[in-house]
Amino acid sequence: MRIIRMLGRSIRDAFKSVIRNFSLSLASISCITITLIIVAIAVMASFNVQNFTKEIEKDLTIVIFLNNESTEDDVARVEQELREIPNIDKSSITFESKQEVKESMQKESEVFDTVLNEWSEDESPLKDTFQVKVKNVEQISSTAERIEKIEQVNTVRYGEGMVDQMITAFSSIEKVTYGVVIALVIVTVFLIINTIKLTISARRREIGIMRLVGASNFTIKTPFIVEGMILGLLGSIVPVIFTTYGYLAFYNHFDGYLFTQLIQLIKPEPFIYSTAGIVIVIGILVGMVGSAGAVRKYLKI
């Protein structure tokens, strides 16, 4: 009951203070707005990157061609060795014998059909093949190298070398984005610290009297922390609008795919709402941390 009354007072005071120091508040709010827009872009980009990395990973297969002369024993042994490689998803291991490959190719086209029929069993370039999927795509090349060392394995192929580069690029893009976001958040926190410091200094006399008459530190601090949270909340309005409508427009403009069919964007709903939620939470947290920092440094209580 008492807490609620005090909180009510804090919120009222905080709004008054935001209005009284309007130009300064506006500076902080703008800074939070810019930061949050970039945070929103980063969040949406990184979720999308994660999403299509996952999509690509799902389809990414290593194809293992055995030597022409491989026997059935060899096949069984290779399969056993494949099972022992930790990065290989055991349930994904599939085998196609020369004969099966031939049949499936023949089914695909008549040209293949005639060509393949002219080769005898021994001259046929077709090989026994395994197909496996990996658990961690970033380690796909080392896994492939390990497979190549298995006896009777002739060649190992996966995603033409492009895919793992793409995935590595994505993950470094993500890291850079996180770096930029963290830097921006820190800058914003400092800006808020300064704003709140100024509002504290404008109310120094009042705070001094509050302390004299026995206000607890909690009572003195709360209005400033609430003020910081309100700055954060006001600063997240534009970014939230930007996030929801911006992503929707972006998604519709590209019909849900970026550049190629390979890169599929996340469906806007409920994605935009969760992103908006993240943006609001970050805004409020940034405001809170900034003002708590200012209060601690400046009031020394």
Place this chain on the structure above:
Amino acid sequence: MDLIRLKNVEKKYKNGVTAIYDLNLAIEKGSFTFVIGGSGSGKSTLIKMLYREEKPTRGQIIVGGLDVAKLRNTKVYKLRRKLGIVFQDYRLLPKLTVYENVAFAMEVIGATKEVTRKNVLRALEEVGLKNKVHNYPDQLSGGEQQRVAIARAIVNNPKLLLCDEPTGNLDPERSMEIMKVLDNINKTRGTTIIMATHDKEIVNSMQKQVVTLKDGHLVNFKKKGTYIDENN
């Protein structure tokens, strides 16, 4: 019973000045005490240590059962709620009315509106300002402003009222009015009052107990005393 007890209290400021040397003092509950002495004798320092604005560098200070010297920063408010403080410069909030200034002291400790209203009006009546509740501080005389400050100091019914030169800015007539208000609070509420001053007239006419400081040393503690001019 003693409300305040000081044992071997020493205060040395960071700049090396020692403002209080080895002070031992006990103040009884319900008493009225003047702290006198020349400029720089340590009166304000003593008062500040009692409300934990300054910490003693040595010794023990007990106020109403609280070990003030050991009180952590975050707990200082507990001491402040047991006492009221009045300064020479009133320290009112200019944008608040008389009523609001006094109510402020109750609001920030979370009192309900009804209790606040009752206490504020009672306190303002005691200092004789019931007819000026809606005025702002700049519409009041110095003496009236100081009476608002006194009302604010007693509104939470503290056991102890500390005053540092409350009449320092006032002419003799206004000063005597303030003294009457303080004496009345001491008598009707039983509030223990400690008042630092260097106003001879006041000390001599009030006939209360007197603590005399000189260059940080306690030189005299009289139960019913007059101003001792240590220079003669």
